Amino acid sequence: MGTFSLEPEQLAWCGELRALAADRLAPLAEKGEPGRVNRPLVAELGQLGLLERLFTSGALDLCLLRESLARVSTEAETALALQGLGAYPIHAYGGAAVRERWVPEVGAGRAVAAFALSEPGAGSDAAALSLEARPDDGDGGGWRLTGEKCWISNAPEADVYTVFARTTQGAGARGVTAFAVPADRPGLTGEHLDMISPHPIGTLAFDGVPVTRDDLLGEVDAGFRVAMGTLNLFRPSVGAFAVGMAQAALDATLTHTSEREAFGAPLKELQTVAHQVADMSVRVESARLMVYAAASAYDEGAPDVPRRAAAAKLIATEAAQQVVDAAVQLHGARALRRGHVLEHLYREVRAPRIYEGASEVQRAIIARELYKEHDKESS
Template sequence: MTAFSLNPEQIAWCAELRTLADEQLKPLAEKGEPGRVNRPLVQALGELGLLDRLFAGEGPGGSAASRTPHATSGALGLCLLRESLAHACTEAETALALQGLGAHPVAAYGSARQREQWLGPARAGHAVAAFALSEPGAGSDAAALALSAAPDGPSSWRLTGEKCWISNAPEADFYTVFARTTPGAGARGVTAFLVPADRAGLTGTPLDMLSPHPIGALAFDGVTVTGEDVIGEPDRGFRVAMTTLNRFRPSVGAFAVGMAAAALDATLAHTAERDAFGGKLKDLQAVAHQVAEMATRTEAARLMVHAAAAAYDRGEPDIAKRAAMAKLIATEAAQYVVDAAVQLHGARALQRGHLLEHLYREVRAPRIYEGASEVQRAIIAKELYAEQQPAGDSATRRAPRSATPEEPSA
């Protein structure tokens, strides 16, 4: 991979974001109710212009040519944004990411009418978006989704079935919903629809999860959708889903790096001050080596995340492999770092309200959503073996990229 380092503008921007998150967003987050959409926080993200950055340079189709070449824009800018917010306020980071995940399909593939009606309010933080792909029987194998879109006229369908583990459900204002329009066609028979939350027949229930995020299940009882609700093209919705996940997957790693960095900073401060065995905790070789390992894994993860994002912005062809590697190493490293930080802090880190108690609950989910670690390894291996295949070998040619199994957002 290409060597990577941030320029002074990017470094200054990250510092500014951390300060902004600590001083303006964290107080709003602390007033929120666990498991509920924090609308004042989402609106603040919009007022501060942070939601705008999720869609800068995006146009229909999400082509590389439409991306804005700026030091703090594109996929790399998104990673810097998520890492910086996560370091100071995971709730703000999560609210921003979920808004981006739900609205990005509209930004990249939506019609002019859809963009005018929904994208503006979403960017301003006035309308909450959600990405509805996961189902009770279709998680890692998202191409197996079963929500039925049965024809109901020349250009309309009725949605029947369930979605589960949908972030921002059931409180979102609109959902990007992926449904099966052609039975038996696998990934090629899925269509993306924009479904307003008040559409007749759509109901939802909240789910009580380990992390205090707004997550719920949706039930579709003959919900009517028309050609005007289609995002992109009929039977091409899986491409919409995969494009969105590929864009956001490296930044899930950035979220994890932000949490790891926060845990590392807390550990450096604690071990330097804590008296133990006639000295400071940091003077014990076992502790010092543990901290060194935590720092090394955090930095390695950060570099892979930045490299994958930069490759996406350059339009390089192997983004699926790079994105999978970045998410895999970053989420696994963050789990290790936060767990080690809890161990070095002792019982105090287990007390409700402690930073590490909060991070310990937060850090587990990213190893599952938007592609479980096992799925990332499968993607990496598939891409590696495909690179070894002779050009033009039809017997062993790689499967279409759209057939890659993914895990939607939890």
């Protein structure tokens, strides 16, 4: 398969996903409470076999899945993505016991997972994490977690958290360890945060929460590798989520400007409108190609995945913001009415430019990787 084209089977699968989202997922999403985990929706994602694909698909398939769902139901897309982000580290880096405990449950939609990296004083800067993992004085050779996490999707309602904690002080990124922490561990509490984005986000407080060697994901002091390995896979698919939202906004705009008349003709007959729609289309397609290329690079094991993943997330999330904003402008006041598809997209599209590394962080990654490549070629 070429990097910049999809096979007929893939296109057909995308169509099937959009149909499933419209028929089975969107009705459940509409019944959910904003800012809370929608467990019936998660269960349906499991029933349809979509959650299991998070652990068996490559990066490109993950992008196609997220883009297709996002075009129809952002709630369904986000519910799926958060399950993947929270549970993928367990699947990829956990021991047999922790994998067997959680991966089948998450895949079936019976358990909710969360990725707990950010803290009040350390967002995208994972090397600055301060949640402390102190050695437990007991005989088990485990640790006690003390500190806070903030801006955690699915918190505090998740059943299991992938938690990143500092095991070695003063070691920066090299002193962080990843653990799978069940929500019922003593000392673990949390609160909801009221956010503009409608998906669940909250805080977590750790008061001497016990974790054991069986809860380890990867090696001690190698949690940064777990975090980056997960983010390198999911960052292009964040871009796919953004592309799906942008395509939905473009679709709505094509319909509206074809049907709405102004000054005696459909809006599409106005050159200023037609040119804006053309620019929207170019932004969507450019972002889509960058996302597919980054995902294909990941699947092929290319050495420049960090740069390409960051670039895909950057261009797609920024483009989606521009496209949705233009769509709102062309729709006028009706797009600002609560319940309109663009009112929903306008609230949803802002967050992806921040989470999993803000746009500024993506630019820093891109520049760092470019100079690394340049220095290697120059030596």
